[in-house]
Amino acid sequence: MALLYVEPQRITVELQSDLLLSYPLDTVAVVIADNAAYIRKNPGSFPAGWELFDKEPLMPFLWREKTRVQNGAARAWARVGVSGGSLSIAQSHNVSGVVDIGVGEISIVFDAVFANANWVPIMFVERASTLLSAANVLGSGGKKSEIFYDHITLECWDDTPGFRMKKDPDSYGFVGFETWVHQ
Amino acid sequence: MSHKLFLANFSDGHVAPMIVLDGADPAAIAAKITFPAGSPPRSLSGPPREIQEPDLPPDRYFRNAWKDDGPGKKLGVDLGKAKAIHAANLKAEAVAEKRKADADFLDALVENDKPRQAQIAARRRKLAGIENRPEIAQAQTPEALRLLTLQFLADN
Numbered sequence: 001m002a003l004l005y006v007e008p009q010r011i012t013v014e015l016q017s018d019l020l021l022s023y024p025l026d027t028v029a030v031v032i033a034d035n036a037a038y039i040r041k042n043p044g045s046f047p048a049g050w051e052l053f054d055k056e057p058l059m060p061f062l063w064r065e066k067t068r069v070q071n072g073a074a075r076a077w078a079r080v081g082v083s084g085g086s087l088s089i090a091q092s093h094n095v096s097g098v099v100d101i102g103v104g105e106i107s108i109v110f111d112a113v114f115a116n117a118n119w120v121p122i123m124f125v126e127r128a129s130t131l132l133s134a135a136n137v138l139g140s141g142g143k144k145s146e147i148f149y150d151h152i153t154l155e156c157w158d159d160t161p162g163f164r165m166k167k168d169p170d171s172y173g174f175v176g177f178e179t180w181v182h183q
Numbered sequence: 184m185s186h187k188l189f190l191a192n193f194s195d196g197h198v199a200p201m202i203v204l205d206g207a208d209p210a211a212i213a214a215k216i217t218f219p220a221g222s223p224p225r226s227l228s229g230p231p232r233e234i235q236e237p238d239l240p241p242d243r244y245f246r247n248a249w250k251d252d253g254p255g256k257k258l259g260v261d262l263g264k265a266k267a268i269h270a271a272n273l274k275a276e277a278v279a280e281k282r283k284a285d286a287d288f289l290d291a292l293v294e295n296d297k298p299r300q301a302q303i304a305a306r307r308r309k310l311a312g313i314e315n316r317p318e319i320a321q322a323q324t325p326e327a328l329r330l331l332t333l334q335f336l337a338d339n
Binding site for chain 2: 082092095098109111148155158165
């Protein structure tokens with residue numbers, strides 16, 4: 001059962017304990033009841049003029065809004081450890097999967113996707129592991145990422161002068177920001 | 184949040200273990216895998232299958248040579264790819280060691296230490312082309328390859 005809060009200038013819908021939607025009252029309103037959702041910009045009298053949505057197709061919209069909290073707050077992040085033969089997720093938010101593509105390469109796939117590929121990623125790698133000699137890991141760093149709206153591919157390169165190669169770090173870190181344009 | 188481990192297989196034999204969080208669709212995640220520019224062209228060769236952590240090799244030295252030996256079996260190592268990986272790693276190690284040797288040789292020159300110069304020059308000659316040593320091609324197992332360290336090859 002959803003809860004609906006109407007404040008003087010805003011309407012807030014709580015779909016689940018961790019999902020709050022809040023909009024200026026004069027632009028948009030949402031009503032969730034049982035498995036149905038009603039949404040309309042410039043709300044008039046209920047129910048006339050309101051569109052009825054099945055909850056299921058509305059969920060991607062709702063979940064996207066969940067993570068698009070406010071400008072200044074990260075929308076997705078992950079800390080991925082590399083140890084032994086495998087990867088592990090130490091912490092993550094809005095991530096549905098992490099793919100071990102190869103040495104020094106991972107993909108992080110998002111649960112709720114970004115609006116487009118113009119979002120802002122920040123990445124780092126923790127000190128590279130010493131699979132080779134210590135000299136060969138000097139200067140290691142996160143060198144490159146390929147950015148998509150629904151996932152990001154991170155690479156870690158060993159920058160040893162004269163011989164560059166991908167290397168596994170001890171861990172990858174990543175944070176993604178996206179400007180929230182109030183619809 | 185709990186998760187499961189899946190394995191995506193590609194047309195060229197490459198494999199990609201995937202950590203899939205609860206509720207996510209492993210096939211959808213596999214479909215999003217992209218390889219960096221310069222990688223060989225690859226396409227998924229089937230739906231991902233669930234694996235367990237112990238199915239993975241204990242370390243990642245030969246990660247890019249991992250291969251799927253089928254359900255119920257641990258991931259194996261493609262020996263041909265493993266030899267290429269080991270050769271590239273030996274070359275990288277040799278580059279680093281030769282760079283250090285060059286600095287040491289300069290010191291020996293400044294100090295006019297002829298025996299030290301000869302010692303460094305000899306060591307440097309042993310490192311040259313070490314990634315092409317026949318022992319690498321002759322190795323029969325990944326474990327045998329790992330024994331062919333830079334130190335071992337340079338000293339023998």
